[in-house]
Amino acid sequence: MKLKKFDNIEFVEGGVCAAKGFKANGIQCGLAHAGASVTKKKNDIAMIVADKECTAAAVYTTNKVKGAPILVTKEHIADGKARAVIVNSVNANTCNPDGYEKAKMMTELAAKETGLKAEDFIVASTGVIGQVLPIEPIANGMKELADGLTYDGNSRAVEAIMTTDTMKKEIAVQFELGGKTVTLGGMLKGSGMIHPNMATTLTFLTTDADISAELLQRALSDVVKITLNRASVDGDTSTNDMVCILASGTAENKPVTAENGEFDKFENALYCIMMNLARMMARDGEGATKLIECSVTGADSDKTAETVAKSVICSSLFKAAMFGEDANWGRILCAVGYADADFDINKVAVKIGSEKGTVDVCKNGAGVEFSEEKAKEILGEEVIEIIISLGDGGGSAVAWGCDLTYDYVKINGDYRS
Amino acid sequence: MKLKKFDNIEFVEGGVCAAKGFKANGIQCGLAHAGASVTKKKNDIAMIVADKECTAAAVYTTNKVKGAPILVTKEHIADGKARAVIVNSVNANTCNPDGYEKAKMMTELAAKETGLKAEDFIVASTGVIGQVLPIEPIANGMKELADGLTYDGNSRAVEAIMTTDTMKKEIAVQFELGGKTVTLGGMLKGSGMIHPNMATTLTFLTTDADISAELLQRALSDVVKITLNRASVDGDTSTNDMVCILASGTAENKPVTAENGEFDKFENALYCIMMNLARMMARDGEGATKLIECSVTGADSDKTAETVAKSVICSSLFKAAMFGEDANWGRILCAVGYADADFDINKVAVKIGSEKGTVDVCKNGAGVEFSEEKAKEILGEEVIEIIISLGDGGGSAVAWGCDLTYDYVKINGDYRS
Numbered sequence: 001m002k003l004k005k006f007d008n009i010e011f012v013e014g015g016v017c018a019a020k021g022f023k024a025n026g027i028q029c030g031l032a033h034a035g036a037s038v039t040k041k042k043n044d045i046a047m048i049v050a051d052k053e054c055t056a057a058a059v060y061t062t063n064k065v066k067g068a069p070i071l072v073t074k075e076h077i078a079d080g081k082a083r084a085v086i087v088n089s090v091n092a093n094t095c096n097p098d099g100y101e102k103a104k105m106m107t108e109l110a111a112k113e114t115g116l117k118a119e120d121f122i123v124a125s126t127g128v129i130g131q132v133l134p135i136e137p138i139a140n141g142m143k144e145l146a147d148g149l150t151y152d153g154n155s156r157a158v159e160a161i162m163t164t165d166t167m168k169k170e171i172a173v174q175f176e177l178g179g180k181t182v183t184l185g186g187m188l189k190g191s192g193m194i195h196p197n198m199a200t201t202l203t204f205l206t207t208d209a210d211i212s213a214e215l216l217q218r219a220l221s222d223v224v225k226i227t228l229n230r231a232s233v234d235g236d237t238s239t240n241d242m243v244c245i246l247a248s249g250t251a252e253n254k255p256v257t258a259e260n261g262e263f264d265k266f267e268n269a270l271y272c273i274m275m276n277l278a279r280m281m282a283r284d285g286e287g288a289t290k291l292i293e294c295s296v297t298g299a300d301s302d303k304t305a306e307t308v309a310k311s312v313i314c315s316s317l318f319k320a321a322m323f324g325e326d327a328n329w330g331r332i333l334c335a336v337g338y339a340d341a342d343f344d345i346n347k348v349a350v351k352i353g354s355e356k357g358t359v360d361v362c363k364n365g366a367g368v369e370f371s372e373e374k375a376k377e378i379l380g381e382e383v384i385e386i387i388i389s390l391g392d393g394g395g396s397a398v399a400w401g402c403d404l405t406y407d408y409v410k411i412n413g414d415y416r417s
Numbered sequence: 418m419k420l421k422k423f424d425n426i427e428f429v430e431g432g433v434c435a436a437k438g439f440k441a442n443g444i445q446c447g448l449a450h451a452g453a454s455v456t457k458k459k460n461d462i463a464m465i466v467a468d469k470e471c472t473a474a475a476v477y478t479t480n481k482v483k484g485a486p487i488l489v490t491k492e493h494i495a496d497g498k499a500r501a502v503i504v505n506s507v508n509a510n511t512c513n514p515d516g517y518e519k520a521k522m523m524t525e526l527a528a529k530e531t532g533l534k535a536e537d538f539i540v541a542s543t544g545v546i547g548q549v550l551p552i553e554p555i556a557n558g559m560k561e562l563a564d565g566l567t568y569d570g571n572s573r574a575v576e577a578i579m580t581t582d583t584m585k586k587e588i589a590v591q592f593e594l595g596g597k598t599v600t601l602g603g604m605l606k607g608s609g610m611i612h613p614n615m616a617t618t619l620t621f622l623t624t625d626a627d628i629s630a631e632l633l634q635r636a637l638s639d640v641v642k643i644t645l646n647r648a649s650v651d652g653d654t655s656t657n658d659m660v661c662i663l664a665s666g667t668a669e670n671k672p673v674t675a676e677n678g679e680f681d682k683f684e685n686a687l688y689c690i691m692m693n694l695a696r697m698m699a700r701d702g703e704g705a706t707k708l709i710e711c712s713v714t715g716a717d718s719d720k721t722a723e724t725v726a727k728s729v730i731c732s733s734l735f736k737a738a739m740f741g742e743d744a745n746w747g748r749i750l751c752a753v754g755y756a757d758a759d760f761d762i763n764k765v766a767v768k769i770g771s772e773k774g775t776v777d778v779c780k781n782g783a784g785v786e787f788s789e790e791k792a793k794e795i796l797g798e799e800v801i802e803i804i805i806s807l808g809d810g811g812g813s814a815v816a817w818g819c820d821l822t823y824d825y826v827k828i829n830g831d832y833r834s
Binding site: 065094097129237316324328329334336337338343365367408409412413 | 480511514546547609653655656732737740743745747748751752756760762779821825828
């Protein structure tokens with residue numbers, strides 16, 4: 001799947017290690033073999049460490065059930081500062097009586113092996129909910145993890161945060177900021193239990209930009225709303241969602257301390273990164289074979305457009321039809337119709353599109369004749385666009401989803417076994 | 418699957434023909450062969466006619482896209498009166514430029530062959546959205562349909578409204594009302610595009626009770642809220658949902674004209690009917706192998722309890738786990754946690770149960786040890802209970818759903834072909 005390009009922003013290699021001064025590593029400490037029942041031969045713990053203290057910002061899940069690591073991370077970055085990340089997969093360390101203590105312990109073990117303070121660490125976990133996290137494999141593996149940190153360890157790190165993900169999701173960009181070249185990169189895990197509501201997944205971003213903690217948080221909060229919060233795989237909002245970003249200032253750009261043109265540039269680069277990560281995540285939705293991109297224009301507000309776009313990408317019936325490559329546009333209109341927003345259904349127009357072109361399927365709220373053959377050709381592609389106009393108004397939004405397949409059921413019918 | 422019984426209410430045979438003075442019929446007029454692409458060899462048009470004028474009430478979909486037949490039905494029962502029903506499957510007559518005219522035409526054709534007025538008819542359609550309804554097969558079949566009306570035609574009628582339904586869903590009860598034995602029966606179609614939001618499906622109910630139009634509407638509106646509106650198969654709210662009821666008064670009970678004990682009895686019988694229909698519908702959800710019944714107690718209000726119960730039965734991840742008979746209770750707690758309601762997650766307790774017993778899986782918001790073997794045995798049954806306590810408060814609610822299976826994807830991947 002191609003990345004979406006932006007003017008004046010260049011894609012580079014390196015993921016979370018692309019920005020100057022960030023080391024990473026990932027190893028298999030053996031969580032899969034110590035009580036948890038997901039058994040994949042893959043890295044299961046990762047660490048990211050910056051050469052110097054960073055400003056930090058994060059956005060968390062809105063689920064009332066919050067993973068214990070989130071509580072610890074919140075405490076650790078309350079001062080807007082952090083320097084490192086410790087994260088495991090396989091076990092979510094959530095809904096356990098000793099979750100908080102275990103999350104604290106992870107940061108202490110990491111601090112010991114790196115010479116940093118426990119409070120320098122952001123901590124995260126992802127995997128099965130409600131199984132006690134065995135700390136022994138983590139304790140035993142921590143020295144190897146810390147000793148192996150390198151400036152090109154991003155690929156080992158991203159592997160360690162994958163659960164049902166079938167592909168590594170990392171990205172990095174370079175752009176000019178305050179007279180210097182600045183790098184921003186990140187990695188994301190997320191395939192199931194993905195629904196627009198705050199952060200949706202684990203995402204770790206690093207940059208060498210110099211930007212105040214307040215503006216870093218503002219940029220992150222703004223961009224999450226229109227990227228990860230508009231991606232859905234299955235309508236389930238995870239308990240452990242978190243997006244965090246570390247900004248080291250190593251690029252020595254003129255510090256971004258006000259909402260001026262430089263802040264806009266940074267935010268735009270962050271959007272480029274996170275929008276592409278959101279697309280990768282939806283494309284790699286559990287069992288998915290296609291990315292569905294739904295654009296809504298002509299709404300009375302962006303909010304209305306967003307509500308309609310999300311309603312479409314969340315419809316199980318529509319998603320199953322996409323898997324079947326069936327141009328059953330009635331299901332699109334049905335999902336538009338039950339979206340909780342105000343508009344005139346009789347003005348709605350719908351096109352379906354892909355690299356093979358577009359075809360009008362509905363105008364003024366009613367079907368129009370179209371070539372089933374052309375529609376079939378369009379729907380045979382990997383990236384499908386659903387283009388909806390609500391008729392008038394300047395509001396617009398894009399949301400990302402995927403098709404619903406046999407494999408989604410298979411993956412989730414026996415996730416624990 | 419067993420029916421849920423109620424005191425002083427007896428189940429009887431006969432569906433929509435159980436109440437005195439209601440004839441029904443269903444035939445295959447050939448809609449499947451006239452432009453629509455669902456090809457099942459089954460009845461596709463049904464009629465119900467009462468011997469005398471009835472009081473009538475209905476509840477409709479909240480989808481902005483409304484099937485054309487709903488607009489016509491609203492006009493026809495605006496006076497609280499109706500005498501008959503004409504309904505087809507295969508084609509929903511929705512989002513078509515000539516939908517309203519075609520729906521009107523159906524009532525006119527039905528009136529002509531029965532000697533009734535077009536305005537006596539409630540009209541409904543279900544099937545593919547956005548394909549023009551071919552009126553010829555309906556016109557050609559109407560005489561046969563009307564001529565074949567009998568007092569025991571309920572089974573032919575219920576077959577005619579089925580789409581992806583795999584079983585006929587009909588039910589009838591008798592109870593004492595105003596000194597007489599009163600009968601109340603009904604039939605329902607619904608398997609996919611099922612989500613709690615107004616009516617959820619096509620349901621036709623008949624009774625020989627004597628009850629005012631106002632109270633009939635009140636009883637129907639009340640009961641829909643806690644039965645069909647609490648059932649979900651896939652989160653998609655149909656465009657053609659409708660529940661209607663005809664009350665003939667033939668039982669000659671003392672007319673129900675006030676919200677007294679007699680009204681309560683009638684409403685209770687209606688609840689018995691519609692709750693069981695809701696359970697049948699969820700059990701027969703597209704591709705489903707299990708009925709999931711989620712009970713929530715200890716909430717600060719019934720509304721909170723309902724929100725939590727619906728959140729659980731709508732979770733795709735939880736539903737896939739039920740298909741896999743996997744006691745992955747973390748997904749239950751996750752869905753409880755993202756429900757949009759106020760409660761203390763640390764007081765939540767969860768049991769899973771079935772005819773094989775119950776097992777505690779979560780207390781005080783955290784996991785408890787349980788026998789995986791016992792859980793497996795419980796989840797092997799056809800009807801699974803999820804029993805949630807929010808800790809304190811008198812609010813409660815029950816919601817019904819089903820598991821998510823390969824067959825759901827199969828059925829909906831190629832619905833039109």
